[in-house]
Amino acid sequence: MTSDGASGGAGGESVLLRAVRILETLTPDTPALTVTEIARRSGLHVATASRLVASLVGLGLLTRRPDRRLTVGVRLWELASRASPALGLREAAMPFLEDLHAVVGHSVQLGVLDGAEVIFVERLVAPGAVVNFTRIAGRLPVHASSSGVVLLAHAPPELQEEVLAAPLERFTARTVTTPDRLRALLADVRRQGAAVLPGHLHADAAGVAVPVRDAVGAVVAALSVVVPDDGSAHLRVPLLQASARGIGRALAGPVTTRNSSR
Amino acid sequence: MTSDGASGGAGGESVLLRAVRILETLTPDTPALTVTEIARRSGLHVATASRLVASLVGLGLLTRRPDRRLTVGVRLWELASRASPALGLREAAMPFLEDLHAVVGHSVQLGVLDGAEVIFVERLVAPGAVVNFTRIAGRLPVHASSSGVVLLAHAPPELQEEVLAAPLERFTARTVTTPDRLRALLADVRRQGAAVLPGHLHADAAGVAVPVRDAVGAVVAALSVVVPDDGSAHLRVPLLQASARGIGRALAGPVTTRNSSR
Structure with a gap:
C-alpha cells in the first residue's frame, strides 16, 4: 500500500473509503450504533471497524456515548459545516x-x-x-x-x-x-x-x-x-x-x- | 503500519489525521484553496497532500471547482449533518x-x-x-x-x-x-x-x-x-x-x- 494509505490495504480498499463506510452507517434512523452494528452494516470485520472507530473517536469525528454507542462527533460537523x-x-x-x-x-x-x-x-x-x-x-x-x-x-x-x-x-x-x-x-x-x-x-x-x-x-x-x-x-x-x-x-x-x- | 492505516505511515501519522489536517485548512475565511495552499497550511508535502486530496475528491468529501480550488464537498456535509x-x-x-x-x-x-x-x-x-x-x-x-x-x-x-x-x-x-x-x-x-x-x-x-x-x-x-x-x-x-x-x-x-x- 502507498505510504499515505489513501489506496491499498486489505482488498485494495483505502482507509478513507472504509472510514466513509463507517460514517455512512449513521443515518437519521440509526444515529447511534454499537461497534458491532457498525461492523455489520459497513461490511467490515469487527476488528477493523473497532480500530477505525477508535481512530475516528480520537480525532473527534465520532463520539462514544456513555452507553458505548457511537454518534457523529461535533468535530466532524464543524469541519463539514464551517467552510461549506x-x-x-x-x-x-x-x-x-x-x-x-x-x-x-x-x-x-x-x-x-x-x-x-x-x-x-x-x-x-x-x-x-x-x-x-x-x-x-x-x-x-x-x-x-x-x-x-x-x-x-x-x-x-x-x-x-x-x-x-x-x-x-x-x-x-x-x-x-x-x-x-x-x-x-x-x-x-x-x-x-x-x-x-x-x-x-x-x-x-x-x-x-x-x-x-x-x-x-x-x-x-x-x-x-x-x-x-x-x-x-x-x-x-x-x-x-x-x-x-x-x-x-x-x-x-x-x-x-x-x-x-x- | 497497520493494515487499515489508521496509525503508522510517514512519521507515524495516520491517514485519517492527515485527512483531518487537510479539511482543517478550509475555514470560513479560506473556504476554497489550491492543493499548494492546502499543502502549505497543513504542513504536508505537496505530493502527499495532492494524493490525499485526490482521494477525498473521489469520495465526494472535497469538491474541485472549475478554477481547481478545493472546497468542502456536499457528501462530507451530508455525512456530518444527517445523523448529527x-x-x-x-x-x-x-x-x-x-x-x-x-x-x-x-x-x-x-x-x-x-x-x-x-x-x-x-x-x-x-x-x-x-x-x-x-x-x-x-x-x-x-x-x-x-x-x-x-x-x-x-x-x-x-x-x-x-x-x-x-x-x-x-x-x-x-x-x-x-x-x-x-x-x-x-x-x-x-x-x-x-x-x-x-x-x-x-x-x-x-x-x-x-x-x-x-x-x-x-x-x-x-x-x-x-x-x-x-x-x-x-x-x-x-x-x-x-x-x-x-x-x-x-x-x-x-x-x-x-x-x-x-
Missing part, C-alpha cells in the same frame, strides 16, 4: 426562508444538486404541515420533486441525458416516468421559471419550486414549498420568485439592504 | 429560535459544549444587529460568552476545574479573568438560571443565555441572544427561559403541541 458552500448559501437564504415560512406556513426548503439527486441544505417545517419527505441533509430524486425538476432543467445537458436515460421511479399515479414527458416538463419549467408538481411524490401534497440564481445568473439552488394539493399551489409562484431574487441578491454581496427586525 | 445529534437539537429548537428572533430582533443562537469551548449549532442574525462574534459552527471560549458560562456552570466538575486552572483570556475591561470571580459567576448562574454578561466579549454588546434541559433535566445546550449593552439585557431572561422550556419539551417528544403557522 452549502452553509454560505443557507445563511444568505435564511431570512427569506423565515419570512416565507411565516407567510406560507407548511414547509419551506432550499435544495442543491448533487449528482442526480437533490440534497436539502435547509428546511423549515410547521408541525401541522402537509406530508413532506424532505429532511435537512436528506435527498430526493430529481425527476419527482419540484426542486429536482427546477435544478435538472438548468443542469448541464450531460446530466439531463443521464437522468432521461435511466429508469424513472414511480411514486404516485402522477409521477412523470417517461423520458418524453420529463423532457417536456423541463422545457416548461425553463419557460415558466417555476415547477408546480401536484401529487408527483405524494398524492396529497404539491411541490412548488423556483430557481435561485447567483450574481452571474447561474442556478445555484432551488427554493420550494410543499403545500396541500388543493389546486392553488401555482398561486405561490410569484412569492417564491420574489424571495429567490432576494436570496440571489444576498448571495451576490453583503446583506446590508434588508432589515429583518419585525 | 447537533442537528436533532437544532431542528427541535428552530421554531422557537424563529419566534425569539422575530420578537427580540438582533441575534439568537444555540450553542453546545465541545471541550472547553462553545460551538454554535444555529444562529439567526438580523443584518442591523449589534456586533456578534458567533458564526454557525464557530467557537467561543466558555469563560467570556454568556452561552459558555451557562454550559460551564452545568458541566462536569473536572471540566470546570480545567477551565479555572487555565489562563482566562481578556477581551474587554469587563471580561472575567480570575478563577475566583469566574467561580462566583458560575454559582450565580446556577442560582439564577441565566447568565447576563454585559460587555464581557465586546464593549457594546451584552450576551444573555439560559440552559436548555432534556427530558431528564440534563443541560444539553445554551440558548442565547446578543443585544445592545443598554442596561436592559436582563429583561430578556424570562422570554429566553420560556423558549428554552419549549425546546426541552420538543426534544423530549414528537413536536405535536405547537402550531407554527402565524
